[in-house]
Amino acid sequence: MNDHRSVGIVMIEDDEGHARLIEKNIRRAGILNDIRHFTDGTTALDFLFHAPDGPAKSGPSLVLLDLNLPDMSGTDILAKIKEEGSPLRRAPVVVLTTTDDKVEIQRCYDLGCNVYITKPVNYENFAQAIRQLGLFLSVIQVPEVEG
Amino acid sequence: MQGLSNASTGANPIGRILIATMATGFLALLIAAIAAAYAIRQDNRHSDWVVHTYRVETALVEARRLAEQQETARRGYMLAGSPAFLANFDRAHDALIPQLAELRRLTADNVRQHAPMRAVIQRLAELETVQRETNQLVQEGRGAEALRRFRADSGLQRMQKLREVFEAMAREERRLLARRDAEQMASRRTFSVVVGIAALLFALVTIVSFLTVRRYTRDLQQSRVALADLNATLEEQVKERTADLALANEEIQRFAYIVSHDLRSPLVNVMGFTAELSAATQPLSQLIDRAEAEAPHIVTEEARLAAREDLPEAIGFIRTSTAKMDRLINAILKLSREGRRVLAPEMIALDQLVEQITDSIRHVIDDRGVTLTIERPMPVIVSDRVALEQILSNLIENATKYRHPARAAEVHVSASQTPGRVIVAIRDNGRGIDPRDHQRIFDLFRRSGQQDQPGEGIGLAHVRALAYRLGGTISVESQLGEGATFFLSLPPTLSIEGA
Numbered sequence A: 001m002n003d004h005r006s007v008g009i010v011m012i013e014d015d016e017g018h019a020r021l022i023e024k025n026i027r028r029a030g031i032l033n034d035i036r037h038f039t040d041g042t043t044a045l046d047f048l049f050h051a052p053d054g055p056a057k058s059g060p061s062l063v064l065l066d067l068n069l070p071d072m073s074g075t076d077i078l079a080k081i082k083e084e085g086s087p088l089r090r091a092p093v094v095v096l097t098t099t100d101d102k103v104e105i106q107r108c109y110d111l112g113c114n115v116y117i118t119k120p121v122n123y124e125n126f127a128q129a130i131r132q133l134g135l136f137l138s139v140i141q142v143p144e145v146e147g
Numbered sequence B: 001m002q003g004l005s006n007a008s009t010g011a012n013p014i015g016r017i018l019i020a021t022m023a024t025g026f027l028a029l030l031i032a033a034i035a036a037a038y039a040i041r042q043d044n045r046h047s048d049w050v051v052h053t054y055r056v057e058t059a060l061v062e063a064r065r066l067a068e069q070q071e072t073a074r075r076g077y078m079l080a081g082s083p084a085f086l087a088n089f090d091r092a093h094d095a096l097i098p099q100l101a102e103l104r105r106l107t108a109d110n111v112r113q114h115a116p117m118r119a120v121i122q123r124l125a126e127l128e129t130v131q132r133e134t135n136q137l138v139q140e141g142r143g144a145e146a147l148r149r150f151r152a153d154s155g156l157q158r159m160q161k162l163r164e165v166f167e168a169m170a171r172e173e174r175r176l177l178a179r180r181d182a183e184q185m186a187s188r189r190t191f192s193v194v195v196g197i198a199a200l201l202f203a204l205v206t207i208v209s210f211l212t213v214r215r216y217t218r219d220l221q222q223s224r225v226a227l228a229d230l231n232a233t234l235e236e237q238v239k240e241r242t243a244d245l246a247l248a249n250e251e252i253q254r255f256a257y258i259v260s261h262d263l264r265s266p267l268v269n270v271m272g273f274t275a276e277l278s279a280a281t282q283p284l285s286q287l288i289d290r291a292e293a294e295a296p297h298i299v300t301e302e303a304r305l306a307a308r309e310d311l312p313e314a315i316g317f318i319r320t321s322t323a324k325m326d327r328l329i330n331a332i333l334k335l336s337r338e339g340r341r342v343l344a345p346e347m348i349a350l351d352q353l354v355e356q357i358t359d360s361i362r363h364v365i366d367d368r369g370v371t372l373t374i375e376r377p378m379p380v381i382v383s384d385r386v387a388l389e390q391i392l393s394n395l396i397e398n399a400t401k402y403r404h405p406a407r408a409a410e411v412h413v414s415a416s417q418t419p420g421r422v423i424v425a426i427r428d429n430g431r432g433i434d435p436r437d438h439q440r441i442f443d444l445f446r447r448s449g450q451q452d453q454p455g456e457g458i459g460l461a462h463v464r465a466l467a468y469r470l471g472g473t474i475s476v477e478s479q480l481g482e483g484a485t486f487f488l489s490l491p492p493t494l495s496i497e498g499a
Helices: A016-028 A041-050 A074-082 A102-111 A123-139 B002-080 B083-109 B111-139 B143-152 B156-294 B301-340 B350-360 B362-367 B385-401 B459-469
Strands: A008-012 A035-038 A061-065 A093-097 A115-118 B345-349 B371-374 B380-384 B410-418 B421-428 B473-478 B484-490
Touching: A008 A016, A008 A041, A016 A035, A016 A123, A016 B156, A035 A041, A041 A074, A061 A074, A074 A093, A074 A102, A102 A115, A115 A123, A123 B156, B002 B083, B002 B111, B002 B143, B002 B156, B083 B111, B111 B143, B111 B156, B156 B301, B301 B459, B345 B350, B345 B385, B350 B362, B350 B371, B350 B385, B350 B410, B362 B385, B380 B385, B385 B410, B385 B421, B385 B459, B385 B484, B459 B473
Parallel strands: A008 A035, A008 A061, A061 A093, A093 A115, B371 B410
Antiparallel strands: B345 B380, B410 B421, B421 B484, B473 B484
């Protein structure tokens, strides 16, 4: 990334513990980008599309998405982000969830998810995966948000 | 179903009713027969009495005629003096004597005839005396004397009296006859009434049994219709139930799936933060080391123990427990996922499949020093390859796993075909399974015997779930210490309808 600070990370994860562990490991990978954390789908969508400092209004961003949310399914959020005409349709979405069901994975990629990662229960693997994700985040190019 | 059970429980009362009506019918018949026999006997007796009466009357008339004839002969003799009249008189007299005896015998049964009878005999005797006197006079030629006597005592009155007595006797007989007629009529009426009642009873019995039989027939008809209906809808019902079952099964699968996922989520936290804790103990322990080296007085025994022993021990226990928990959850997930997998039946040569499985775990078999034999030939089966492979590899792996310490391990795999069933038998000479545990070992997370081998108690539960899905069953025959044989029974052709 050319400018680390310009790309915000939006993390939608209902489990506080998971969120904390993810954040810790991303930081350990040396990623210093701003991370905004939401525990439910409604406020997350509101932030994504309507907040003045949200991705739709200002600056490129990357979404970390859990599929099991209390108020809606993560796939609904994914569909909204990736649907035709969405200002965020080019924003990279990383699905990070416990489900490793084949059907679910296929559905997410069909909807346009960029990366699908299963949370390993084994913490070492988990930490490893997140750190690698951090490394990945440090090199990918994130497109600018359209008008 | 309603009609069926009605008919079966209603059979006994109907049978009882039929028996009761039949018994009543026979009783009625018997009564009628007895009444008829009695009536016939009465009739016969009556006829006898009628004959008797007529005989008495005839005897009476005859006696009277003879008496009259005797008198007429005397009178003729008196008037004409011809000996032919005398002979006539004697003939009449000779006939009259037995006639009277006969009459006496006939009327002996009736007390009321005794007195007139005696009167008849007495009067006839008196008359005879007079007659014989006049006859004697005529014989001696004293005809005028006889006539004079006759005029004086014509015997007319005596004759008249005799006639009256005869008349009375005849009347008495007729009275008896009339009375017997009346009795006869009464007995006939009684007979008619009895026969009428019997006929009525018979008719009643007929009606009751007819109605009973009709009701029974109707019940039978109804249950037959119900049965036919049931038959017709059976297919549909089976389909419905199968669909229900499939739905329920799906529900359970989904439930297991969701539960295992939701259980996994907190587990990620427990393990993650335990790792964080573990990482955090490192600097702490280093700090203690440094403090001990540089300023031993600030290090308390408690702090040292906590950093060096208590914390690592606690973390170690949390880790092993969560690891186990994770394996269990994964097992549930695996089972539920297996239940959701779509089966794809195909032709499988069992011997080839077994060979393939033993090859894939060859290193394990060799490591454990197991002699494995495959008995050929084996039947060909149409089933799901993946499921069957998992079942057999689990069973074969188990057979090589639980060995008897005292003997060289041997595993024997064979298969046989019976109509409608293919049975695969996996026999080992291992440590065996207590018969009490034969059911338990197929339950999830349950194991049997000494827990000296790694495992979570998942394999056989998985095997059973798979066997059920393939339309089969799994069972075991074993005694503790004497090896075990697992029998997998499968349909020769897997039908995926409703699965």
